[in-house]
Amino acid sequence: MRPQIALLTLSLLIAHGYRILQTNEDGWAALYLRSLFNALKASGHDLVLVAPAENKTGSGSRDEQPRTRLESCHFNSCTVSPQVPETFGENKTQQRLYWVNSFPITSLRVAVTRIVENFWFGKRADLVISGPHSGTTLGSQVLSSGTIGAAAYAAEALFLPALAFSGASEADLPWNTTAIPESSVVYTELAEFLTSRVLDIGEPYLPDNTFLNVNFPKIESKCRDPEDFEWILSRINSIAIEPDVRHCNKNRLPTEAEVISKGGCRISVSLGEGTTKLTAPGWKQIQLRDNLESLWSCL
Ligand SMILES: *[C@@H]1O[C@H](CO)[C@@H](O)[C@H](O)[C@H]1NC(C)=O
Ligand SMILES: *[C@@H]1O[C@H](CO)[C@@H](O)[C@H](O)[C@H]1NC(C)=O
Ligand SMILES: *[C@@H]1O[C@H](CO)[C@@H](O)[C@H](O)[C@H]1NC(C)=O
Numbered sequence: 001m002r003p004q005i006a007l008l009t010l011s012l013l014i015a016h017g018y019r020i021l022q023t024n025e026d027g028w029a030a031l032y033l034r035s036l037f038n039a040l041k042a043s044g045h046d047l048v049l050v051a052p053a054e055n056k057t058g059s060g061s062r063d064e065q066p067r068t069r070l071e072s073c074h075f076n077s078c079t080v081s082p083q084v085p086e087t088f089g090e091n092k093t094q095q096r097l098y099w100v101n102s103f104p105i106t107s108l109r110v111a112v113t114r115i116v117e118n119f120w121f122g123k124r125a126d127l128v129i130s131g132p133h134s135g136t137t138l139g140s141q142v143l144s145s146g147t148i149g150a151a152a153y154a155a156e157a158l159f160l161p162a163l164a165f166s167g168a169s170e171a172d173l174p175w176n177t178t179a180i181p182e183s184s185v186v187y188t189e190l191a192e193f194l195t196s197r198v199l200d201i202g203e204p205y206l207p208d209n210t211f212l213n214v215n216f217p218k219i220e221s222k223c224r225d226p227e228d229f230e231w232i233l234s235r236i237n238s239i240a241i242e243p244d245v246r247h248c249n250k251n252r253l254p255t256e257a258e259v260i261s262k263g264g265c266r267i268s269v270s271l272g273e274g275t276t277k278l279t280a281p282g283w284k285q286i287q288l289r290d291n292l293e294s295l296w297s298c299l
Pocket of ligand 1: 029077078091092093094097175176
């Protein structure tokens with residue numbers, strides 16, 4: 001290979017790795033979150049994970065100054081010592097894994113002000129990923145969800161595109177569990193697939209001040225292979241103030257709860273507005289519909 005070509009190949013390989021900041025509401029030690037982290041890292045992305053020290057499910061948009069941690073983290077995933085008071089900490093043997101003794105939004109705030117600089121030297125994240133959360137985040141659950149709280153904060157306050165993932169099959173398991181459930185494997189594959197489709201769009205990835213709320217169905221015998229799944233463009237809530245994008249020969253998108261309750265191997269993908277956590281207006285949905293045109297199936 002000629003040196004120029006070798007160099008070009010190398011720079012293309014490097015360009016493949018995007019800077020991704022990951023958080024969740026289930027806690028930094030949760031299996032779903034860690035499985036996706038490991039998979040994206042193995043694909044060459046440049047990840048930093050910063051998430052609550054414990055399960056903060058249902059924390060909505062809470063954001064409080066982290067306090068000194070006085071007890072070990074969720075699932076015994078960190079140890080604390082009274083001699084060294086810490087409000088956030090890291091896995092000392094594996095870089096890029098951090099806990100913060102507060103909520104998901106606070107975790108992102110601490111990440112951008114105190115952590116990512118160590119790895120990205122002044123560069124911002126390309127994308128924020130929240131989750132996958134163990135359990136659904138559909139319709140009215142969106143407002144109280146810490147997974148969505150973090151994604152909406154990323155979109156509105158950090159001006160970063162954000163993907164929020166949730167899975168109906170619950171697995172409240174630690175990162176180092178030995179009996180890994182199939183749901184963890186499948187959700188990881190699906191989340192990684194959508195993440196690369198969104199990154200392939202190129203900047204700014206999503207319309208201004210928006211996030212995606214993605215809900216995976218329960219993993220059962222017939223929904224296993226990522227190929228078995230259908231991706232359905234949906235809306236978060238049923239009350240529509242502004243019209244939806246025209247899609248699948250309809251003027252109205254199905255709600256995400258309709259998509260998931262219909263059964264089958266269907267995944268709902270709603271575009272949310274960062275500021276309100278409501279469905280983003282049709283003129284923003286158009287960009288998503290067209291940018292991921294080959295992804296969609298009709299309900
Ligand atoms: C920290 O990283 C080490 C080395 O990869 C791993 O064995 C351990 O399980 C990790 N612990 C946590 C809580 O991430
Ligand atoms: C986290 O908390 C929620 C709500 O309290 C609970 O339903 C869920 O099982 C908990 N998850 C874990 C991993 O403990
Ligand atoms: C996971 O790691 C924690 C903390 O080191 C430990 O207490 C627990 O026994 C480990 N679980 C397994 C299944 O290895």
